[in-house]
Amino acid sequence: MPDDNEILVSAADLRKKYGEHEAVRGVDFAIRRGEAFGFLGANGAGKSTTMRMIGCVSQPTGGTLEVFGRDPHTQGAEIRARLGVVPQDNTLDDMLTVFENLVVYARYFGIRKKEARAKAAELLDFVQLTSRAKDQVSDLSGGMQRRLAIARSLINDPELVILDEPTTGLDPQARHLVWERLFQLKHRGVSILLTTHYMDEAEQLCDRLVVMDEGRIIASGSPRELIDTHVTKEVVELRFGTAHTAELAALAHTLDGVGAQIEPLPDKILVYTDDADDTNAALEARDVHPTSVLARRATLEDVFLRLTGRALVEAES
Amino acid sequence: MSVIAYGAARAGLRNSGALLNRNWIAMRRAWILILSGAVESLLFLFAFGFGVGALVGDLTLPDGSTVSYTAYVAPAILANAAMMGVLAETSVNVFAKFKWMKVYDGILNTPLRPADVALGEVWWALIRGFTYIGAFVVVMGLFGLLDSWWALLAVPACVFIALAFAGIGLTLATLFRDWTDFDWMNAVVFAMFLFGGTFTPVESYPGFAQPIVYVMPLYHGIELVRGISLGQLGPMMLVHIAYLLALAVGGMWIAQRRLARALYK
Secondary structure (H helix, E strand, C coil): CCCCCCEEEEEEEEEEEEECEEEEEEEEEEEECCCCCEEEEECCCCCCHHHHHHCCCCCCEEEEEECCCHHHHHHHHHHCCCCCEEECCCCCCCCCCCHHHHHHHHHHHCCHHHHHHHHHHHHHCCCCCHHHHCCCCHHCCHHHHHHHHHHHHCCCCCEEEECCCCCCCCCCCCHHHHHHHHHHHCCCCCEEEEECCHHHHHHHHHHEEEEEECCCCEEEHHHHHHHHHCCCCCEEEECCCCCCHHHHHHHHHHEEEEECCCECCCCCCCEEECCCHHHHHHHHHHCCCCCCEEEECCHHHHHHHHHHHCCCCCCCC | CCCHHHHHHHHHHHHHHHHHHHHHHHCCCCCHHHHHHHHHHHHHHHHHHHHHHHHEEEEECCCEEEEEEEHHHHHHHHHHHHHHHHHHHHHHHHHHHHHHHHHHHCCCCCCCCHHHHHHHHHHHHHHHHHHHHHHHHHHHCCCCCCCHHHHHHHHHHHHHHHHHHHHHHHHHHCCCCCCCHHHHHHHHHHHHEEEEEEECCCHHHHHHHHHHHHHHHHHHHHHHHHHHCCCCCCCCHHHHHHHHHHHHHHHHHHHHHHHHHHHHH
C-alpha cells in the first residue's frame, strides 16, 4: 500500500562539480510520495543538474542521494525503471512517428508489444494527440511535442514523474494545456517533481517547493508559507513616468516608512506592505504622486526578489 | 552467482533487443538504403572479378595451386561487403543518432545502459551486414564461384569480420566530432580495400609494406574468407579469428565507456 509519508527521494549535502565549476553546492531535500514538489530558480541555478542526478543520468560528486531508497550509482537502471522523465529538450525520436515514439519507448522498459500499443493509445488520448498518431514528430508544434514527451514519461506507470521546465518556450495556450494535464496527473495521485522559473507555475502546481540560487537552496516550504515567511501580504507597484534605475533608487530613499520594505527595480518601485490602503495614504501624506499605482497580492516572484535581489525571469520584454 | 549472471544476460538481451526494435521500426521505411549497399558490392564483383578477371585468367597462389582470378577476388569482395555494411551502420548512423539526432539522450532515461545501446547497435549492424552478405553469396553461387561446400562456411566466417568492424565503427562514432572526420575513415577503408590483399597476394608487395598490411583488420578478414572459400584451411585462420575478435571486444568496450562518459554528464 502506498504510504503517504514515504520518502521517494532524499538528498543530503548533494553536490555536483563540473571541473572547477560547482553547479550544485550541497543541497538537502526530501520528496514524499503523492506530492508535487518544485524546484524554483533562475537559469543556471542548478535545477536541471539536480534533476539529472535524481534521474540517475548524472553522478553526484559529493553528498548522498537516495531514490526509492536505492543508490543511483549502483542501482540506476532499477530506479529509472520506476521513473518518468520529461527532459527540457523533449529528446523525442525524430525518426519515428508519434505513436511509434510511445511504443518503442515502452519496449525499453520491457513492456510487451501488445500492452505497449494499448498503453500508447491510451496515453495519446490523455494528452489529446490521438489524431496526430501517424504524424512525424517534427510536424508537431512545440506544445504538442511537450505533451508527447509527457505521455512518453507515463508509459511505464512511473511512481515519480520528473519534469524539467515543462512549459518553458510554450505559448500561453499551450502552457495551460500542459498545466491542465499535470493537474490531472496530480489528482490521480502521481508524485510529481518539476523545475520551473515561472512563479505562477510553481504556485499553481506545487504543494511544496524549494528556491534554488547559485547551486544552493535558499528557502523551502509551501508557496503560501514562503510568501508568509519572506514577504508581506501585499505589494504596491509604483511607476514614475519615464524615471529609471538611478532616479528610482534615489526616490526609493525618500519613501522610507511607507511600507515594510522598499525595493527599487529598473522600471518601478515595489513597496512591501501588510495593508496597501495604509501605504497609499502614507504616500498621499508625503505628497508623492506616482504616474501609476498598482496594489496586488505578494507572489513567489516577490519572494525570489527579496531573497536574491534579482528577478526570476530576466527581463523578458 | 550464476543465477545473477543469467538474469543480467537476459536483461542485456531484452534491453539490446529493445534498441534493435527501435532501429527496425525507424528503418523499415528506408529499406531501399540498405539494398543500395548490397548493390555496390555486386558492382565491384562484376568490375574486378569479371572485367579484370578476364584479362588475368588464372592465378598461381604462393602454395603453388592455381585458381581463376574471379574465384580469387570474389571472397575478398565478400569480406569487403561484410565490412562496409557494418561499418556504415555503426559509424555514420550511430554518430548521427548519438550527436546529431540525440536519440540516445532519450533512451538514457530508461533502464537501458550504454552497454545495452552498444550491444543493440551491434546486433542491428550484423543484421544489416548479413543482408549484404546473403545477397552476395547467392550471386557468387549463381556465377559458379563457390567451388566447394566449404564455401558456405564463408558466411559464418563473415561474422568475425562484421563483429570486428562493428566494434571499430562504434568506437569511431564516439570519437568523431564532425562529419568531415568520416572522410579520413573512408580513405583508410579504401586503402584497406585496395591493399589488404583483395586483388593480389600480400606476398607480392615489397617487404616494407607487408607489416602494414598485416595490421589491417580487413586483411585478416579477407584471408579468413578466402581460405575457406578455396578450401584451404590452416592454423593461421585461428590467428585471423583471434585478431578480429579482439578488435570486436575492444571496440565495443571502448564505445560503451565513451558513450557513458558523454551521456552521463
